[in-house]
Amino acid sequence: MSKVKYKKSPGERVSELIINILLVIIVFVMIYPFWHVLMYSLSDSRAAMSGGLFFYPRKFTLITYRMLIRTKQIFIAFKNSVLKTVLATFFSLIITALTAYPLSIPGLKGRRLVQVYIFFTMLFSGGIIPTYLLIKDLHMLDTFWVYLIPGMLSAHHMFILRNFFQAIPDSLEESAMLDGASHMDILLWIVLPLSKAAFATQTMFYGVSNWNEYMDGVLYVNDQRLQLLQVYLRQLIYTDGSKSVLSGADLAASAAVTEESMKMTVVAITVLPVIIVYSFLQKYYMKGIMIGSVKE
Amino acid sequence: MNTTERSKWKKQIGYFRRYWMLYAMLIPGIVYITVFKYVPMYGVSIAFKDYNGFGKIAEAEWVGLKNFRRLFETNAFRRAFYNNIIISLAKLVFGFPAPIILALMIDGIRTKWAKRIVQTSVILPDFVSWVVIYGLMYAIFSPNTGVIRQVASVIGYNGKLPNLLADKETFRAVIVGSHVWKGMGIGTVTYLAAITGIDQQLYDAATIDGAGRWQKTWHITLTGIRGVIITLLIIRIGHIMNAGFSQIFAISNSAVVSVADIIDTYVYRIGLTQGRFSLATAAGLFKSVIGLVLVLFTNWISKKVDPDSGIM
Structure with missing residues (x-):
């Protein structure tokens, strides 16, 4: 923190110790639930029920995972969620960049008007029902499009990206214009390569929220074939229906597995992709939040 | 020409x-x-119409403020409005200071790797959905199989444990607690960035003048990030009508609906499951308008406090 050294008073040593202990507790509270669920999912059901499961699996087994693999719906839900996340993020990035770039050009007439037009949607919205009726009128209920289109552009992320584009020196763009490049060329070959960091964070923002957000799956989709993983998980946790996924599995195996173990396993496989992505990208995520917190 | x-x-x-x-x-x-x-x-025009979901909105009959009058006569809506405010205020009171305190604590960590570990782990909950968080809470708080059961057995208690996730007495605490748990870590990022921007010489000068750690935290760090705190507080107050739809939708259940039903869940229930579109839209519009007024008002205040702040 500081280059100047000073002697700590005993009182300060004590308070520092207390803070450190508190921090350890906080870290534990943040991490442990994830760890516990993972360990539970890796434990034998009966051993887990009998207690004493805290930090490592009791009677390690992958039986719940094997059973889940044999069920069809989990594959469908997983595939839908992956497909939604990848495609929706891709579409979002394109439309966000296409909107943000023109709005970053100072000389563009009407720029302010468009910005106000978009900004107002951050302050006021039609709400759940009118949006639902619109999507119904567009015949998007129970189609995959409902995952991709209605949430395509986030005004907030668009403004963050615009700020980023604005920071790119105009001289680069002007010299490219003199060389005969079009604005599309400039966006593709100059602005985008210079904004890799911004795109990494945007990809994460959109990607994480596409993976986690499930209200579209609840509000607009009934078709099981289009179910999202989060919705499937919600259904399993709530309805005590975990064992119904075992219907395809053999009875001898299902007798050895409890509802609890199945639930924990589905939670684990919903979380795992996020944690893997997180461990690679959390540095960018933090940076992205910092960019976002800087005022326009 | x-x-x-x-x-x-x-x-x-x-x-x-x-x-x-x-x-x-x-x-x-x-x-x-x-x-x-x-x-x-x-589409919000159907709040002033009698619209049952069939036919064109434009052709539905205008009924003026009838839907709003009906809404305020409905106990369930009044309850949802009340819950909305209570839950949101509790989230503000507990959820707002938490990241500030945590950021100050993290800033005080001298060892680089320890700091990294703490930062990385506190942000983790922001990456998972509320459905997953419900699953985690279930794993911890389930009275029959959860961690609390196992801890209870270890200390020799085998009696009945309360089901915190389905108890009216405790459920609001669960909502607020899980909100703090999820948002506390990610909230520190902005404050830590602001703290990095504080001039280091201030600390050195204070040290030479004999200031202790607390004095420096109070007079330099907190003073240095005061602007950020005020701006974020104002933004937060502007969004007070949003009590957390996806959270409450994911974690609440019929046993606790009387303490956990907020306007958004109410709109969802009477609108999409009961098909009373006009009434539901009126409830949603009521919420949006209050929200808009609050945002504009808090923004105006924020400009008064500091002309450079605010969102517009």
Whole structure:
């Protein structure tokens, strides 16, 4: 923190110790639930029920995972969620960049008007029902499009990206214009390569929220074939229906597995992709939040 | 056409030639915003109509404020409004200071790797959905199989444990607690960034003057990030009508609906599951309008406090 050294008073040593202990507790509270669920999912059901499961699996087994693999719906839900996340993020990035770039050009007439037009949607919205009726009128209920289109552009992320584009020196763009490049060329070959960091964070923002957000799956989709993983998980946790996924599995195996173990396993496989992505990208995520917190 | 007009015209053409592609790029975004944001705003007109979900909105009969009057006569709506405010205020009171305190604690960590570990782990909950968090809470708090059961057995208690996730007495605490748990870590990022911006010489000077750690934290760090705190507080207050739809939708159940039903869940229930579109839209509109007024008002205050702050 500081280059100047000073002697700590005993009182300060004590308070520092207390803070450190508190921090350890906080870290534990943040991490442990994830760890516990993972360990539970890796434990034998009966051993887990009998207690004493805290930090490592009791009677390690992958039986719940094997059973889940044999069920069809989990594959469908997983595939839908992956497909939604990848495609929706891709579409979002394109439309966000296409909107943000023109709005970053100072000389563009009407720029302010468009910005106000978009900004107002951050302050006021039609709400759940009118949006639902619109999507119904567009015949998007129970189609995959409902995952991709209605949430395509986030005004907030668009403004963050615009700020980023604005920071790119105009001289680069002007010299490219003199060389005969079009604005599309400039966006593709100059602005985008210079904004890799911004795109990494945007990809994460959109990607994480596409993976986690499930209200579209609840509000607009009934078709099981289009179910999202989060919705499937919600259904399993709530309805005590975990064992119904075992219907395809053999009875001898299902007798050895409890509802609890199945639930924990589905939670684990919903979380795992996020944690893997997180461990690679959390540095960018933090940076992205910092960019976002800087005022326009 | 005289010469000045002609040159003006030429200028216009030149301008358009130079910039037409930028306007073309804007088309998808503007179309999207118009269709998916502004058309639903027109759709709120059904709050003033009698619309049952069939036929065209434009053809439905106008009924003035009847839906709103009905709404306020409904106990369930009044309850949802009350819950909305209570839950939101509790989240503000407990959820707002938490990241500030945590950020100060993290800032005090001297060892680099320890700091990294703490930062990385506190942000983790922001990455998972509320459905997953419900699953985690279930794993911890389930009275039969959860961690609390196992801890209880270890200390020799085998009696009945309360089901915190389905108890009216405790459920609001669960909502607020899980909100703090999820948001505390990610909330520190902005404050830590602001703390990095504080001039290091201030600390050195204070040390030479004999200031202790607390004094420095109070007089330099907190003073240094005061602007950020005020701005974020104002933004937060502006969004007080949002009590957390996806959270409450994911974690609440019929046993606790009386303490956990907020306007959004109420709208969902009477609108999409009971098909009372006009009433539900009226409830949603009521919420949106209060929200809009609050945002504009808090923004105005924020400009009074500091002309550079605010969101507009």
